[in-house]
Amino acid sequence: MLSSFWLRINHVKLEDFLETILIEGDLFYEKNNHLKQKYFILTPNGLFRCGSDRILRKYAELNNNLIEFFTDDTYPSMFGFSIQYNSKNYDFFVDSECLILQWRMALSHVGEFTNIDEDFFTIKLIEGTNKSQIYLVQDLRTSQVYACKMFSKETISERMKKSITNEIQALRLINHPFYIKLYQVYESQQDIKLILDYCPYGTMLKRLSSKKQFTEKDSLIIARKLLRALSYLHDIGLIHRDLKLENILMTSENSDTDFKICDFGMSCDLSNCENTFCGSPGYIAPEILHNEAYDEKVDIFSCGVIIYSILSGQMPFIGNSINDILKSNIKCSVKFNGKNWEGVSDKAKTFIRKIMNPNPLLRPSAEEALIDNWLNDPCLLEGHAMLSPRSPASETWVYYVDGTFSEAADHLLQASGNKSSIGSIRVNKFRSN
Incomplete structure (x- = not known):
């Protein structure tokens, strides 16, 4: 300083x-x-x-x-x-x-x-983990409600401090309707608080778990919005690096296509990206797993995983352990098997193969992907959903990483010779057939 x-x-x-x-x-x-x-x-x-x-x-x-x-x-x-x-x-x-x-x-x-109590009234705790808590708060001047994300200084590590700084810096640069908005930051001796948009309808993962599968029309609209959002983000020089269903917040109770992207703790500046190993297994672009230099196209790959998942109701890379999922992720073999894919158009499958191409040189940018035939299909854009009902199936849970890198994932890195610095990796669960 x-x-x-x-x-x-x-x-x-x-x-x-x-x-x-x-x-x-x-x-x-x-x-x-x-x-x-x-x-x-x-x-x-x-x-x-x-x-x-x-x-x-x-x-x-x-x-x-x-x-x-x-x-x-x-x-x-x-x-x-x-x-x-x-x-x-x-x-x-x-x-x-x-x-x-x-x-x-x-x-x-x-x-x-410094003093949040002068500006906001805390209504209730929405959710909490050992890392952070999210409260519903109300602006004392306007009565508008917001989400307040609180980090206790007693429990956050140096890595977490860097993640919080990343999020604040990124959100202050972003001004786009498809991203969560940061309004104010408060800091005291005890904690750091971020005042953000309040999205009361849960994550896209939660919505998908309840609906089992989105229509092809809605999936197309979501794909267009995600790619527009990524085009904007990459134009201002940022990479998200942790795009996934849990980091998409629904903004409507009735519409499946209205959302805001959140969680920029792993984001980085395009001009100063350290090629850190980070992301959520099942969503990670192969070049990251191979310890290769990467750019904004890692977000395009993650977008492909999301579109695959909402079209079919299942993840492209699955397994009974973290290690299995990472091995499937690094092989990057994208298949369209099962009854869930029977009503999905070939154009949609071709689009997914394109944006999930394991070779980043052949993977399109956000702008290039937006001109794809599927995203501009006049029948779908006019509202003709192409989806057969999802057949009942037994449900199992598969796990992928959240928080710190697991021992199994560490073994996989060592086996592949990846000695890059390890960023945050996240463990969550997802329903699969």
Whole structure:
């Protein structure tokens, strides 16, 4: 971290500054026991201070700094916020409640607030694990409800801290209707809290478990939406790296095609991807399992696994143990056997083979996949679902990884000669025929 809060900028004119501007306007700050007024610009990278000629003079880099809002008896007509930097507080003021709300909204994109109880009322615990808890909370000003994802600092590891940072950084970049939205981040001595969209209708895995199988029409619509979402994500330079049914939240009780993608703890920047071994067995692209360099096309492969699963109600790579599933995953033999596939068109199967091609050089990008014949089938797009009823079948459960890498998976890596750094791997269960 830099030792000085303010850094000098030499001869940079405001009109030449091309950063995204979150907010700009006059702020007051204390100097020699008096308030001094200057023009400031807040961007995703920092707070910029201008001279009277509107030329940028100084800037402060902001990266998840703690921000606290306050009022001060010394200046009773002012509303203040304080930015913490190197254990020091830098105070700024505005002269109206409307302005402090505007700055508060803008600062939520770059910093972490301190006191959630001033802004939100906790309604109930939705779910919890040993790693995190999710609460339903209500905004005290607007009455809007949100999900609050809480991480206790006592229980999170260094790897988990990196995952939380990844998620915050990724979600602050993303602005798209098919992704979960991050509204604010709060940090105290005890925990870190993320305020997110509340999606009350469960995951796509839960929906699939209850419906057994989606129609081909709905599967096509989901595929188009997923690929549009991935095209956007890759265009802004991010890879999700853990796309799966559990990380897709349903936003409608009645529609199977309305959803938001979540969980960016394993995401990485395309320009700085360390080729870490990560993902969820059964969804992992073969190049990751082979310890090869990879890019955004690992997300396309995972998308193919999802489409295969919702069309048939079963996973393409199954087994009675984690090791079996990983071995099936690394072989990448995609088959369309069983009665569940009898009513599915050949176009759909060809599409799945294409986006699950084990060779990433032959696997299409999101944009290339979107022009596939199946995704543009006029009959399906007009609403003619092509699906025969699913025949009753006995159900068994197969498991795949969540959390830390299992001993069985570790043996598989050693056997394949994969000595790359191991990221988070996840264990969950899925219904299979």
